[in-house]
Amino acid sequence: MKQYKHSVSLDLEKCKGCTNCLKRCPTEAIRIRDGHAVINSDVCIDCGECIRRCPYQAKKANFDRYEDIDAKKYRIALPAPSFYGQFVDLDDVDYVLQGLLDIGFDDVFEVARAAEIVTEYTRRYMSEQDISYPVINSACPAVVRLITLRFPYLCAHVIPMMPPIELAGKIAREEAIAKHPELKPEDIAIVFISPCPAKASYVKNGFLGEKSHVDYVVSMSDIYFKLIGVMKKNATPKATSQSGMIGMSWASTGGEASALFNDKYLAADGIENVIHVLDEIETGHFPMLQFVELNACPGGCVGGVATVENPYIARVRLQALRRYLPVSQNRLEKSDNEGYPEEILFPKDLEYRPVGKFDDDLTTAMQKMSEIEDLAASLPALDCGSCGAPTCRAFAEDVVLGGRSIDECIVYMRERIQKMVQYPGEE
Template sequence: MSEYQHSVSLDADKCIGCTSCLRQCPTEAIRIRDGRAKIRAELCIDCGNCIRVCQHKAKQAVFDRLEDIDPKFKWRIVLPAPSLYGQFDELKDVGCLLQALLRCGFDEYYEVARAAEIISECTRRYMRKPDIVFPVISSACPAIVRLIRQRFPELCDNILPILPPVEYASRMAKAEALKQHPELRKDEICTVFISPCPAKTSYAKNGLSATKSSIDYVVSMSDMYFKLLPYIKKAEPGKVRSQSGIAGVNWASSGGESEGLYSDRYLAADGMVNAIQVLDAIEDGKFPHLEFVELNACPGGCVGGAAAVENPYIAKARIHGMRHSLPSNQNYLRLINQKPDYVPEYVMVDSPIINHVPEVRLSDNLAEAMRMMQRIDEIYKMLPQIDCGSCGAPTCRAFAEDVVKGECQIDDCVVYLRRMVQENPSGKRRPNDGP
C-alpha cells in the first residue's frame, strides 16, 4: 500500500514548542520534542484542529494553488463546496458567486450541492435495504471516516458505502464536460474543489479506503475568498441561476445532511470531542433505534472548516437566508421502474470501507504488554496528573506511556523533577559534578 498523504503539516521555523495544539489533538497525535511539535503521521486524521488553535501559524494545511494547475488541462471545472455560499457578506445570490468563479479563470462550474441532493436521494434508498447495519454513519466527512477506520474499526460496516457529494460532483462534472465538448480528451479535463478543510485534500490524494478520487486539485477556501471578492462585488444578480436546491446547500452545516433523509431517527453531532463520544456510545450499543448518524469533525459542520473565512454560525445564518431564493430540490435521479431500495452502482464506493488500525499495541506479546501496562500505571501514579503538557505529551497518562515505550525519561516531567530535587537536594548530584 502506498504511503498515506497528509494535509496537515508543520512549519518548524514558526513553531516555538508551545502546547496549544498538544491538548487539542483528538487522537493525541502530537508531541513536543526538542522544542518543536511533531505529528505522528499514523495517528493524524487531518481534522485541522491544530491549525485552528496554533497562534504562530506553524500548523498549516496543505492545499493546491491555482497556479499549480497543469497547463495540459484545457478544461478546468471548479467544484464550489456548499459552505462557500456562506462566506460572503455581499453575495446577492448564488449566481453572483458562480459568475465570479468563471471570472477567476475556470471554464465551468459544477456545484457540489447538486451532487449532495442526489446523494441524499441515494441514501434514502439505501436505508430501505433489508440487510444493512444500523445506524448508518455518513461518509461525507473524511476526518470522521478516518477516525472510524482507526479507532472504531468495528463500526466500518456502518459507514454509508456511497460516495461523498464532492466525489460524485467531480465524476459527474467530468462526464458532462465530455458529453458537451466532444473535442476534449479525458486527460484534458480537471476538477478543482474549493474546500473548507484540509481533510478533503487528504481525501482527494488518498481516496476513501480503496476508492480512488477523481478530484484533481483542492484549493483552500480562504485563498479563493480574496480572489473571488472583487468579482462578486461586480457580479450581476439574477443573471445566472444556481442549479442547486436548498436541500443540497444545507449540507454546509451540521444537520443539513440528516434533514435530507426525512427520518426523525437521526443524530447530527459536530466537533471532534462530540463525535468521539457519539461513536463510543454507538459502539457500546447505546442507541438501538437510531437510523442515521451525521458526524462532522469541525464545529458547526463544514462551515467551521479550518480554511473557512467566516465564523461558522454567521455563514450558517447566511445560507439559511438563501432559503427563499432557492427551490428545495433541483436534482433528481429520475429512475424509472426501479425498486424503492435500488441504489445506482455509479454512486456506490468502489470497494468496502475497511479498518485501518494504527499500531497502538505496546507489544505483540500479551504478557509483555501487560507488564508494560502495569509499569505505565506505576509511573502515572508518580506523576502530578495535572496534564500541563510541559513534558511534551498531551496528558500525564500519555507521558507515562511514552516513558515506558522508551521515548522519554521520567525526569522530563518538570514537576516530578522539582519534587525529587526538593525531597533529596543532594541526591541528584553525581561525584563529578563538583561543588
C-alpha cells in the same frame, strides 16, 4: 502499508513549542520535540483542530494553489456548498458561480448538486432491510478515518456510499466531455474548493484504494479573496445554480440528516463531540436512532479551518440564500428506482486498521500496560504538557513504549534535584 499523506504542516519558525495544539489534538497525535510540534501521521485524522488552536499560525493546511493548476487544462471549479455562506450581502448563488468563471475557471459544477443525488440514494439505502442501525454518514473524511482507526464495530455502520465531492468530480468530467467532445479526460482539471484540510488529504490519498475523481483541492479562503475582487454584481450572471435547498443544507450540521425525512436521527459536530457520540453508539446506547450525521468541524463544513466566515454567520446566510429555492433540483430518473450505480458505492468494505496497539503479543502488551499503569500512578497528574506529551498518562506510554526518559517530567526532576541538594552524594 502505504504512508498516509497528510495536509497539516508546521512552520518551524513560527512554532514556539507551546502546548495549545498538543492539548487539543483529539487523537493525541502531537508531541513537542526539540521545541516544536511533531505530528504522528499514523494517528492524525486531518481534523484541523491544531490549526484552529495555534495562536501563532504555525500550523498550516496544505492545499494546491490556484496558480499551480495547468492553465492549458479545462479547469472545472467544484465549490462546496459552505462556500456560498462566506459572502456578505449575497442574494444569489449565481454571482459566486459567475465569479469563478470570471477568475479563469472554464466551468463550474456545484457539489450541492451531487449532494442532492447522494441524498436520494441515502433515502433508498435507509429503506433497505438488512442494514445496521444507526447508519453513519460518510461525507466527513476526518470522521471516516477516525472510525477506521478507533471504532472497529462501527465500520459496518458507515453508509457505503461515496461522498458528494466524488460524485461531483465524476459527473463534472462526464458533462464537460459531452459538451466538448474534443476533450480527453486527462485534459480536464477538477478543482474542489475546500473548507478543510481533511478533504485535501482525502483526495491525495484516494479512498479505499481508488484514485479520486478530483485532481486539485484549493483552499476556500484562497479563492474567496480572488473572487471578491471580481464579484461586482453589476451585470446579470450568465451562470445558473442548479442546486436546491437540500444540497445547500449539507453545508451545516443537520442538513444532510434532515433531508432524509426520517426524524430518528442525530447530528453532532465538533470532533470531541463526535468522539463522545461514537463511543456511546459503540456501547449500544442509542437503539432508537436510524441515522447519525457526524462532522468534525464545529457547525459542520461551514466551520472548516479554510473558511473565512464565522460558521454561525455562514449558516444564517445559507438559510437566507436557500429560502426561495426548490427543495431539490437533482432527482433520480424515474427509471432509476432500485439498486445503486457502481460509482456511488464504496469499491470495497471499510476496513478497521487499529493504531496504538502496544504489542502483537498479548502477554507482552499486558506487561507493558502494567508498567505504564505503575508509572502513570507515580506521575504528578498535572497534565502540564512540559514533557511534550499531552497528558501524564500519554507520557507514561511514551516512556514505556517509546523509550523517552522519565527525566523529561519537570516535576519529577525537581523532586530529584531537591533530594540531591538535601542528601548530596546519595544518588
